[in-house]
Amino acid sequence: MTTLKMPNSLPKRLDKNCIKQFLNSFDNVLTDCDGVLWVGDSVIGRANEAINQLRALGKKVFYVTNNSSRSRDAYVEKFKRLGFIVKKEEIVSPSYVMAQYLKQQDFNKKVYIIGSSGMTEELEEVGISHTGVAPEPFKGPVTDLPNTIKLDPDVGAVAVGFDTHFSFPKLMRAASHLNDPNCLFIATNTDERFPIGETSLVFPGTGCLVRCVETAARRPPVAMGKPSEKMFSVISDKHHLEPTRTLMIGDKCTTDILFGKNCGLHTLVVLSGVTEMKELEDLASTTDDEKRKLLADYYLPELTDLIPLLSI
Template identity: 65%
Template sequence: MPALPTLLDNKNIKEFLKSFDYVLTDCDGVLWCTDTVIGQANDALNQLRALGKKIFYITNNSTKSRNEIVAKCERLSFIANKEEIVCSSYVTALYLKQQNFKRKVYIMGASGIARELEDVGIAHYGAEPEPLVGDVYDLKNTMTLEPDVGAVVVGLDPYFSFPRVMRASSYLKDPDCIFIATNTDERFPINKNDLIMPGAGACVKCVETVVQRPPVIMGKPSETMFSLISDKHQLNPSRTLMIGDRCNTDILFGKNCGLHTLVVLSGITKMEDLESWAASTDEDKHKLLADYYLPELGDFIPLLKNEKCQ
């Protein structure tokens, strides 16, 4: 049976800190929940930076652009600049740019995707409401498709509606139309225990069910994000740490890319999940087990303080 992740403590913190130079950290569920810092995550991350660790913010969230995420970091007292932000909307734009894409994109998602596409000069439309008006069957007579759409990007869609699914699916009827998912997260972490907020994966799966073909996935656990960062900043996987709260994206991403991994239990993954995966005979579940764990990122602070005192 595989071992559970090791709790970071005073006994292993020195060896742990020596094992990496770069930190890739997820955001939602690790650093903040909506607009609230989780514990002392900002102080913990800033202290890791002060130790000389290079920080990158790696998020599947496509609703915001890099500039918007930098502004949020500053508002919540995280040190950040635009070059350190790697979000799925940005990766989507770079992917299409690298494909020498010259046509128009239909966005079934939020404005963050639109802003990143604009930054690389790619035409787009769709990041706005399109509610159902009248009977659903009237759409076959009232809906018209724009010419020269060569890609559909689906992310977390705040304007999700039947017309938007129909429009996205209709473009993808053309087998040459590129189908991109910013990410496939099942749910979005929120700080209300009685509610579940669907993630981008719910929107993606809806379109995928209609068109009967899989998308190209930009976000974790796909290796696309790490390839981008590694190429640009010459990262050594064996000297890189991935911190996340969602094991089937963040930690699996780390494992897929050969990184050290740390799971925090302040978001999606809980201790009972880790125990269940460790006890499972399914080897795919074992891949979800991180190297280390902490209840939350702020628990780094007393460990770092004790380490400095030694």
């Protein structure tokens, strides 16, 4: 039996022949940060100029990140330091989405947090109390933990974000709270790794911690970050964005581009972060419809390559 080969359908390389059609297709820009705009504390090429020029053309810009470790106030400082025009309300992080989600639920209990101050600051802005953001090292035999760990009866949700102090006691607390079926289980994101510049080391992402808690709790979380549609619903509700007039820019097909596709957005992938051309070629040649869904509409080596096209 002969298997029909799917036609190759790589994302279209943005060039002078399609730039006007591209620009006319959207009014709003959502862009990922790590791997698109910067790596660590260094701007990628002239990404800041590219984004600022899109603003000058009248496009609304929103920065959407899966990083939960910083508050939006802290992000404003970083954006400005790196030369990006920004307003606080244009920054959307999983921590912010989490706070808005709980507020919509009329949540009035405490949140046990595995994470950082970026999460607590967003909760405090909407008046939600929390507990748990502090190192809790494991200092003795496991059999001693029932004598030292006391659960807070006011906790009504467990939220898991990135936490370099993740420990067995924290895992035990989270899973024990989640034994109550009425306790909400929230994940800021489920990213397996994150880019950290030139190194051969693997930097595990929040998804690794989420999986630990999920396994122990024997129940799945509600994810706030990309590719969940919750992130776009928060932006569109507040700023009245039309999906068909919105562009998503990202460097990772399984989060950024899938997020765009899930929400009905136009998509542009840049090869300055996680994704390489080989991955796009593999996705384009597969017969798996779910994998082909990860292909963006357009691609560029990096956002800097957009700059000369904007003046055509």
